[in-house]
């Protein structure tokens with residue numbers, strides 16, 4: 735049985751991803767801030783993880799490494815959007831955003847890399863909001879949410895650098911835009927359900943794509 739590790743499965747896209755992978759016969763290790771999730775399945779383990787603190791990242795990763803499981807897929811899904819629609823950078827919010835979307839995610843990933851199985855896949859859930867190509871061109875909130883955009887652009891660079899590093903080990907690393915999804919973050923007007931987004935991400939995750947690329951619905955996106 736293959737194992738997928740998914741961060742942030744308490745709600746939104748992460749919760750639907752956990753449900754999708756369980757339905758596809760995977761063993762799911764999921765994380766939540768509280769350590770609890772309203773999903774019960776004998777193939778699901780839930781661990782506490784707060785990406786804002788090194789202690790939490792370290793103890794969660796240690797528990798995974800100690801379990802002796804090899805990870806076939808790591809999906810870095812947990813993330814925050816803390817900007818309040820402003821166009822200027824509020825430095826405190828930028829710091830808090832980077833702490834979760836970049837630094838915590840990188841720290842956690844680096845601790846999991848040694849237990850990634852050969853030919854495994856690391857997926858960083860990014861956003862077209864972080865695309866340097868699309869900024870200013872996109873119809874979605876041009877100029878707004880700067881901290882979030884900066885964090886996802888930086889996460890994309892992590893995808894590129896990690897992909898180069900892990901290429902010889904056969905580990906694929908991807909950035910994935912999930913679409914505009916009806917969650918606490920995406921809001922009610924978004925066009926995809928979390929279940930549809932999860933299905934699309936699942937299909938992509940098992941597709942053995944070219945490493946170090948940015949994707950949406952199986953198609954390459956410009957960085």
Ligand SMILES: NC(=O)c1ccc[n+]([C@@H]2O[C@H](COP(=O)([O-])OP(=O)(O)OC[C@H]3O[C@@H](n4cnc5c(N)ncnc54)[C@H](OP(=O)(O)O)[C@@H]3O)[C@@H](O)[C@H]2O)c1
Nearest residue numbers: 742744746747767784785812813861914915917918919920
């Ligand atoms: N929704 C969209 O339209 C959209 C579009 C593009 C990209 N994305 C990306 O997709 C991913 C999932 O988004 P979503 O819409 O499902 O968001 P969401 O509904 O707000 O859920 C966010 C998840 O991240 C977890 N999380 C938040 N802060 C955390 C922290 N400090 N440590 C660990 N986990 C933390 C939350 O856990 P708790 O419940 O325990 O707080 C929750 O499980 C994010 O990376 C987001 O940037 C979303």
